[in-house]
Amino acid sequence: MLSVLPVAGLPEVVAGAPLAELIAERCELRAGDVVVVTQKVVSKAEGRVVAIDPDDEQAKLRLALSEAVRVLRRRGELVITETRHGFVCANSGVDLSNVAEGYAVLLPVDPDRSARRLRDRLRALSGVEVAVVVTDTFGRAWRRGVTDVAIGVAGVAAVADLRGAPDALGRTLMATVVAVADEVAAAADLVMGKAAGIPAAIVRGIDPGFLRSSSVAGEIVRPPAEDLFR
Amino acid sequence: MLSVLPVAGLPEVVAGAPLAELIAERCELRAGDVVVVTQKVVSKAEGRVVAIDPDDEQAKLRLALSEAVRVLRRRGELVITETRHGFVCANSGVDLSNVAEGYAVLLPVDPDRSARRLRDRLRALSGVEVAVVVTDTFGRAWRRGVTDVAIGVAGVAAVADLRGAPDALGRTLMATVVAVADEVAAAADLVMGKAAGIPAAIVRGIDPGFLRSSSVAGEIVRPPAEDLFR
Numbered sequence: 001m002l003s004v005l006p007v008a009g010l011p012e013v014v015a016g017a018p019l020a021e022l023i024a025e026r027c028e029l030r031a032g033d034v035v036v037v038t039q040k041v042v043s044k045a046e047g048r049v050v051a052i053d054p055d056d057e058q059a060k061l062r063l064a065l066s067e068a069v070r071v072l073r074r075r076g077e078l079v080i081t082e083t084r085h086g087f088v089c090a091n092s093g094v095d096l097s098n099v100a101e102g103y104a105v106l107l108p109v110d111p112d113r114s115a116r117r118l119r120d121r122l123r124a125l126s127g128v129e130v131a132v133v134v135t136d137t138f139g140r141a142w143r144r145g146v147t148d149v150a151i152g153v154a155g156v157a158a159v160a161d162l163r164g165a166p167d168a169l170g171r172t173l174m175a176t177v178v179a180v181a182d183e184v185a186a187a188a189d190l191v192m193g194k195a196a197g198i199p200a201a202i203v204r205g206i207d208p209g210f211l212r213s214s215s216v217a218g219e220i221v222r223p224p225a226e227d228l229f230r
Numbered sequence: 231m232l233s234v235l236p237v238a239g240l241p242e243v244v245a246g247a248p249l250a251e252l253i254a255e256r257c258e259l260r261a262g263d264v265v266v267v268t269q270k271v272v273s274k275a276e277g278r279v280v281a282i283d284p285d286d287e288q289a290k291l292r293l294a295l296s297e298a299v300r301v302l303r304r305r306g307e308l309v310i311t312e313t314r315h316g317f318v319c320a321n322s323g324v325d326l327s328n329v330a331e332g333y334a335v336l337l338p339v340d341p342d343r344s345a346r347r348l349r350d351r352l353r354a355l356s357g358v359e360v361a362v363v364v365t366d367t368f369g370r371a372w373r374r375g376v377t378d379v380a381i382g383v384a385g386v387a388a389v390a391d392l393r394g395a396p397d398a399l400g401r402t403l404m405a406t407v408v409a410v411a412d413e414v415a416a417a418a419d420l421v422m423g424k425a426a427g428i429p430a431a432i433v434r435g436i437d438p439g440f441l442r443s444s445s446v447a448g449e450i451v452r453p454p455a456e457d458l459f460r
Contacts, residue, residue: 006231143318143409144451149373176376178367183378228305
């Protein structure tokens with residue numbers, strides 16, 4: 001059985017805020033827990049917030065373009081871009097919701113590193129081994145609606161490679177590399193909610209086989225050369 | 231808190247198998263539960279299984295093309311197609327894993343209808359209102375790894391439209407339509423596992439606001455005209 005528990009009651013996070021402490025104070029972590037934290041609070045704690053002129057309608061677009069290495073599509077003021085990290089998402093992940101008027105939140109410079117640092121601190125505070133997933137909310141091609149996905153991980157598999165494992169009938173499974181961290185991110189979003197302002201959750205009871213050193217940059221970001229859609 | 235419970239011990243499902251009975255016998259359903267079932271067993275119960283020559287390497291490709299209305303990309307024997315349902319996925323969802331040698335499983339003809347029928351039967355058997363999500367495992371553009379997504383729903387929102395709801399700072403959230411059913415599918419996959427052969431799970435504790443009449447065809451499938459990637 002898997003449990004997904006919201007971490008409620010976090011105060012508004014500002015630059016330099018001790019995010020690990022704020023989380024650890026509000027829950028009792030157990031070994032094997034996956035602590036899921038939204039990009040928004042990670043970026044705020046890391047000071048990845050910039051001023052933006054709220055009366056300048058082009059300002060967000062310019063900011064998104066400045067955070068991009070490539071523009072895949074554009075429709076009006078929406079751009080689908082590739083970020084420096086290799087993420088393909090709307091507006092390079094630049095976000096004006098849940099931030100004070102006149103400011104925009106950028107993605108962390110290195111979300112895997114953010115996850116590792118948070119994990120180290122949580123381990124020091126709680127005395128138990130936990131994993132961390134940093135999430136953001138991305139749209140998808142071909143399907144309506146956004147879902148939360150992993151942009152950084154520490155201590156949990158970004159993907160689990162089940163290729164070569166036999167299926168239930170003893171036949172070899174082909175091409176089954178499961179994006180475990182993205183599924184963890186999606187599960188956590190079900191208790192966080194965009195409007196509720198709950199930026200962290202604990203996923204408890206994950207298959208211990210998934211708990212290992214990993215990174216989103218190394219395992220989930222698909223290099224353009226192997227990508228059929230770039 | 232959300233709980234995700236695997237429904238273990240289902241026998242191999244054959245055409246005409248009473249899937250709702252097999253599930254209801256193995257768990258104690260509560261009102262508000264979302265019963266998640268993989269496409270594989272739904273298709274098998276519905277007889278959506280065809281013979282395929284295991285020595286003919288092109289047979290799977292031909293079958294995938296016969297189930298497609300459009301081919302988006304092709305690389306060797308992998309085709310990314312649009313199915314009659316409007317799903318964009320590998321090989322039109324035709325699957326040779328977890329099925330006897332010499333057979334292939336096709337997607338249900340109408341997965342929302344499959345979900346509704348299963349829900350009606352589960353309600354009759356258990357006496358409580360439950361929701362149903364039928365899932366399949368799809369790849370994504372730009373990101374490595376597959377995740378489970380919803381291909382049919384009954385009694386639970388395919389998407390939750392949070393546009394217009396204020397964020398935690400009282401500002402209006404723009405363009406936040408969350409694919410709740412896809413997040414439920416992903417959460418359930420974490421306890422099912424491709425290799426474990428567990429084809430059903432219960433997601434308990436979902437926001438009651440998400441429990442409503444809905445369909446994947448009507449709410450998640452993105453019409454080509456509004457799609458930037460087709």
